[in-house]
Amino acid sequence: MHTGRVCDCACLCVAHRAVCVCRCDPGWEGERCERCVPTPGCRHGSCQQPWQCSCEPGWGGRFCDKDLSVCSEQQPCQHGATCVMEDSGDYACLCPEGFHGRNCQLKVGPCHQRRSPCKNGGLCEDANGFAAELTCRCLAGFTGPRCETNMDDCLMRPCANGATCLDGVNRFSCLCPAGFSGRFCTVNLDDCASQPCRNGGRCLDRAEGFHCVCRPGYSGATCETTLRATLAWEGRPPMTTGVMTQGSSGGNSSRYGDRLLKVTVSERSAAILSQVELIVLLALAGMTLGVVVLTATLVLQGHCRDCVPPGSCWMPPPPPASLRSDRLRKEPEHSEPRSESKPLE
Template identity: 65%
Template structure:
């Protein structure tokens, strides 16, 4: 019986513990939240409605940007004394405390909290700081968007501040951007407004036409020719037996054109060497005989040559015989020298006579033999 009683007591105590639920903090009288602007959660913490803040949700939220203001309801900006404007950021005492207007102008306040200056005659501007000078009195003479300047009206004469690309007293002249010749490689420069553009020749590109295009990229050389990239062009170095700008012409096919009157074969080919045009002509003369005119010329030249040779031989022999028959004369400045000269002359004469005598029998013997 004792164990049964103990179990019953434990069961009764468990039921009492389950049925006992503590009262919620939000539902009891301990919740301090403003029940109009918030509510209490299960933990007793105030959860504010939009536009309200604070620990007990009793403080309204100001309008965003409100500087010197307060609120009674959310998103309000009620300005404090001395401040105005939508955000209470305008000082209503600016005219009396700061006196922003210049040159004797009258400062007045507007309903929105701003101030305005009533300028006296001859002045203008927000603070009446500008004088009615040449730019204000007449229409601006500056052209092409130039700004008229007269030192806020205090200058005796106006001036123009020009935009980029223009010059002159009234900005009337467009600056020649091609004056410095910015385009390279003989490109054409086109002037614009504060700009220029280059029209590049063939083989070049880039803003200033300084980039050389690879003219050999397309492989223009045929028949195994080697391509050399040049400035604004290319050149092909052809293999043996080919020619032309792209090595497309075979030399064997050009030796087919006959020359005049069948005297030989002549072929002509046009090729480009860099930027120059070169004409190559190959001529082959056959072994035909001489013409009548050429034969006459050869005979005349042969006769003239023989005549010149005969005349030269006769002059040489005549000079030799004259030296043998004449006695040399010497100046007789000294007696001893003259004697020696006479002796030498006699000996040479004797030798000449002996040679003549020796030659005559030989001629006779020859004649007798004949």
């Protein structure tokens, strides 16, 4: 057991051999705790006691990571600058007049001689001081020799569907019209999500709003109006063609044949019938009129047949005169010779 390096050593007999296991104090390592532990991060150094970092020749610094021969071998200083080593192990360059930087690589140019003229966060550039005139590297959204002009971000027209573009500082915003959303107003909102159509109407989503397809008997923007239709017949002189007229009283009439079909529409909510609904009503009225006329014709024909008395002989009308003359000419040829009548004695 080594004093100060070993806390406890225990020896065991394993297969007739003594095996010793040592538990070391902090800062020591090895099978017999014979090596010290250097400072963590020590690169080119060693230790005599735990947590030391004694630098090797040519290296310096707290962790022995500084090359002390950098000035003599690498010569990092430029433009005739003098390289010196510091106590910390770093080097420093003593720059001549008109140069600056860690290695004296920068010249005192327009950007260094005066305050930067670049605005709105622009970066002043003068080729490390070797340029005769300075330039400004502008941030996104600005332009001009000194970055003094704010660019119009709406020139590219990023907003869709007729939205209004509002220019900002390196940004823009879109005021979307009704029915659209999103950053560029490209998302079409579902206007039928709230189920605006009433009385069983079917909703159709459109780009701007919605349209309700109403069931028969309803009308209005949301099918909120209930319709009530009445039909009236009035006798009028016969007409050869059908003409649809609209009176000032709000009723609609159509002439078919010798009668006038008048359709009177009254709405509970003072709504006006659409053109499609009016055409459907007129078509139904025309079909009804045709059925009535056909039924009346059939009834009249049956009544005339019943008027003929039973047992009477119905004679067909005589043939035309031309047909009778032809028949008289042909009759002697096909008829048998008649026997002459003898006078009675």
